[in-house]
Every structure is written in structure tokens, then in C-alpha cells.
Amino acid sequence: MTKQLPSSENTVSLSFKMLYVLGILMIVDGHIGTFDYLDLGGLLRYQNYHIAIFMFASGYFLNLKRSYSEFFARKTQRLLLPLYLWNLFYGLLCWYLNNYHEFSLGGDLSLNNLLLAPITDGHQFIYNMASWFIVPLFLVQTISFLLLKPFAEITEEKSQSRISIVFFIISLLLACICVPHAVDNQGARNLLLAFYRTIYFMPAFALGYCYRYFIEKHDTINTPTYFFIILSIISCLEVLFPNYNHIPSWLDFINEPMLVIYAISLSSIMFWVRVSKILSPIIEKSGSLMYCANHTFDIMMHHFLGFMCIKFIFCEISPNSQSILSKIKSDIWYYPFPLSEEQCGWIYISISIVIALITGFTFRKIYAKLGNKLRKN
Numbered sequence: 110m111t112k113q114l115p116s117s118e119n120t121v122s123l124s125f126k127m128l129y130v131l132g133i134l135m136i137v138d139g140h141i142g143t144f145d146y147l148d149l150g151g152l153l154r155y156q157n158y159h160i161a162i163f164m165f166a167s168g169y170f171l172n173l174k175r176s177y178s179e180f181f182a183r184k185t186q187r188l189l190l191p192l193y194l195w196n197l198f199y200g201l202l203c204w205y206l207n208n209y210h211e212f213s214l215g216g217d218l219s220l221n222n223l224l225l226a227p228i229t230d231g232h233q234f235i236y237n238m239a240s241w242f243i244v245p246l247f248l249v250q251t252i253s254f255l256l257l258k259p260f261a262e263i264t265e266e267k268s269q270s271r272i273s274i275v276f277f278i279i280s281l282l283l284a285c286i287c288v289p290h291a292v293d294n295q296g297a298r299n300l301l302l303a304f305y306r307t308i309y310f311m312p313a314f315a316l317g318y319c320y321r322y323f324i325e326k327h328d329t330i331n332t333p334t335y336f337f338i339i340l341s342i343i344s345c346l347e348v349l350f351p352n353y354n355h356i357p358s359w360l361d362f363i364n365e366p367m368l369v370i371y372a373i374s375l376s377s378i379m380f381w382v383r384v385s386k387i388l389s390p391i392i393e394k395s396g397s398l399m400y401c402a403n404h405t406f407d408i409m410m411h412h413f414l415g416f417m418c419i420k421f422i423f424c425e426i427s428p429n430s431q432s433i434l435s436k437i438k439s440d441i442w443y444y445p446f447p448l449s450e451e452q453c454g455w456i457y458i459s460i461s462i463v464i465a466l467i468t469g470f471t472f473r474k475i476y477a478k479l480g481n482k483l484r485k486n
Contacts, residue, residue, distance in 0.1 A: 123389035124382070125166050126402035130392065131381055132162035133405045136239065137412045137458050141444060144454040152343060158374040160242050160357055161313035163405070165378050167250060168317025173261035180254055184247055192243045195410055196227050199234040212438045230298040231358070235441050236413045241358055245306040249314045252307070257318070266322075273315075273322035280315035284308050285367040288360060296361035305360050312371055313378065320382075332383060339380045346373050401462065407469025408462055413441070415461025415468075423447050 203215035226233035231241020352364035
């Protein structure tokens with residue numbers, strides 16, 4: 110029999126499930142590049158916070174009760190092992206398409222691209238480029254666990270609140286000092302970039318941890334006032350600092366103070382946290398949305414594969430199929446539209462998510478069957 114969560118825990122769980130759905134929708138939508146259905150007319154630009162949403166949620170659910178060995182085993186199994194297995198899969202796919210079907214996407218099937226590039230780059234085989242953030246996620250979780258584990262036995266609520274506040278402040282200050290120097294790296298794909306990516310995401314993770322132990326119990330402002338305050342802050346900062354926009358994967362241009370950039374991005378996360386609370390009853394009644402929430406890793410890893418499948422379908426029904434096909438084979442950012450972009454954008458988003466989920470489900474089944482056979486033998 111399934112254990113029922115207390116109502117308060119169930120509400121939190123549903124809220125974060127909804128936050129996962131919104132976050133992954135933004136990531137998939139943002140990779141098409143022309144729609145941004147949820148950015149409120151450009152006020153909440155995805156790339157400034159959509160990946161950080163998952164860091165925030167990870168910080169909220171950080172479990173310090175696990176032992177060191179249990180923590181590292183779990184994170185290796187759930188993050189690093191799938192990352193490298195899928196990197197091998199997409200490396201082989203890239204090699205096959207480039208050598209036998211006249212594609213020119215992705216890098217060579219080399220030891221560097223198979224072993225080192227997932228850490229220093231993440232875009233080596235193109236089709237799985239969205240997985241670049243898995244290594245920073247692993248490193249952020251690891252660093253945070255090592256820093257906070259010694260305080261795990263403290264049960265006093267005030268002490269935990271203070272620890273979470275200090276953790277957030279230190280993370281924010283460290284990021285504000287270090288991340289601007291990422292510009293000097295000029296987007297070079299090396300271990301230094303992995304360091305900058307990790308430091309960049311620390312404040313979002315720390316905010317999630319701080320939200321759990323301090324902010325959440327004070328999050329009682331009525332919704333209209335809450336939204337007015339958050340959106341007013343973001344609007345004012347964007348007017349005063351119009352060049353705040355940046356790309357987290359490369360961090361090769363930081364044109365405004367980091368404190369401003371974090372004020373905008375973290376405020377955007379808090380906006381969507383409240384939206385998720387409001388929408389949480391929807392996901393409780395929707396099995397499909399719940400499945401998406403529980404399998405965001407699949408969507409993150411495979412939605413470019415879904416995009417490619419849709420592109421070939423559109424290519425087949427287009428009168429200019431040969432011209433479109435040559436572009437598809439050489440430009441991952443080219444998207445053919447049989448009608449207008451506005452009419453077809455949702456097709457890319459919805460079908461690519463379905464294909465990504467089917468891909469993840471299929472390979473898990475194959476992996477389970479192979480595992481059972483090996484155990485029997």
C-alpha cells in the first residue's frame with residue numbers, strides 16, 4: 110500500500126512537480142528560439158533562470174540524512190552514469206549519421222568527446238547538448254552536501270534558518286566575485302568553464318535550501334500583492350540594467366553587475382514558485398503532467414532528438430524537401446514550418462516531449478530486461 114504524505118508535504122510535492130513541468134516546458138520552448146510562450150512578453154526571459162529552477166528545486170530537497178557513501182553512490186547512479194551512457198549513444202548516432210547519411214552535426218567519436226567533453230563542454234554531439242548542465246548540477250549538489258552535512262544533526266529551527274541564510278549569502282557573494290571573470294575565459298571549453306558554471310548555479314541551489322528552512326514559512330503575502338512586488342522589481346531592474354541578459358552555458362558575456370543579474374533571475378524563480386503553488390491542483394489530477402514532472406531528465410536529454418524527428422516529418426510534406434533536408438543535416442537550429450511559426454511552434458514542443466519520454470521509457474525497459482538476463486546467467 111502506498112504511504113500517503115501529510116497534506117502539507119503533499120502540497121509542497123505537487124507544487125514542485127508543477128514547477129518541474131513549467132521549467133522543462135521553458136527549456137524545450139527556448140531551444141526552438143522564436144516563441145517563448147511563458148516569458149510574459151519578454152519580461153521573464155527563459156535563459157536567465159529556466160535551468161536555475163531545477164537547481165532551486167534540488168536545493169530545496171537536499172537530503173543531509175544520507176551518509177557520504179550513500180549520497181555519492183546515488184548521485185553517480187542517477188546523474189553521471191546516465192550522462193555518460195547517453196553520451197556514448199549520441200556519439201554513435203552522430204558518427205553514423207555523419208559518415209553514412211551526409212550529416213555534418215556534432216564532433217568526432219573520440220575519447221575526448223566521450224570522456225572529458227561532458228564535463229568541459231556538453232555540446233560535443235549536439236543532439237544531447239541540453240545535458241551540459243548535469244555536471245554543474247552534480248558538482249553543486251556535491252559541494253553543498255559536503256558543506257552542509259556537518260550541520261545535519263542540528264534540529265533547532267532557528268539554527269537551521271540561520272545556516273540556510275548564511276549558505277545563501279556566501280554562495281551569492283562567491284558567485285558575484287567569480288562569475289564576472291568567466292568573460293575572460295571567452296567561452297573556452299575547459300575545466301575552468303565547468304568551475305564557472307558550478308559557481309554560477311550555487312545561489313539558485315542555496316536559495317532553494319534557504320526557501321525550505323527560512324523563506325517558506327514567511328511566504329504568506331497574498332498572491333496579487335506578491336506578483337505585483339516581484340514583477341515590479343524585475344521591471345525596474347530591466348529598465349535600469351537593459352543588458353542583463355546572458356547565456357548560462359557559456360557565461361562569455363556579463364554586461365551588468367552580477368548582483369543585478371541574480372536579483373532578476375532569482376526573483377523570476379520566486380514568481381514561478383508561486384505560480385506552481387496555484388497550479389498544483391491541476392497536476393494532481395493529470396497523470397500525463399505528473400509523468401512529465403517525474404521524467405524531466407528524459408525530456409532534457411532527448412528533446413533535440415524529438416525536434417529532429419519532427420523536422421524530417423515536415424520535410425517530407427514540404428514542396429522544397431531537398432533544400433530543407435540539406436539545412437536539417439547541417440544546422441541544428443534550423444526549424445522548417447509548413448505553416449506559420451506561430452501555428453506550428455506548439456507542435457515541436459508537444460511532440461518532441463512525447464518522443465523524448467518514449468525514448469527514455471524504451472531504453473529503461475531494454476536496460477531492465479538486459480539486467481534481468483545477466484542476473485539469471
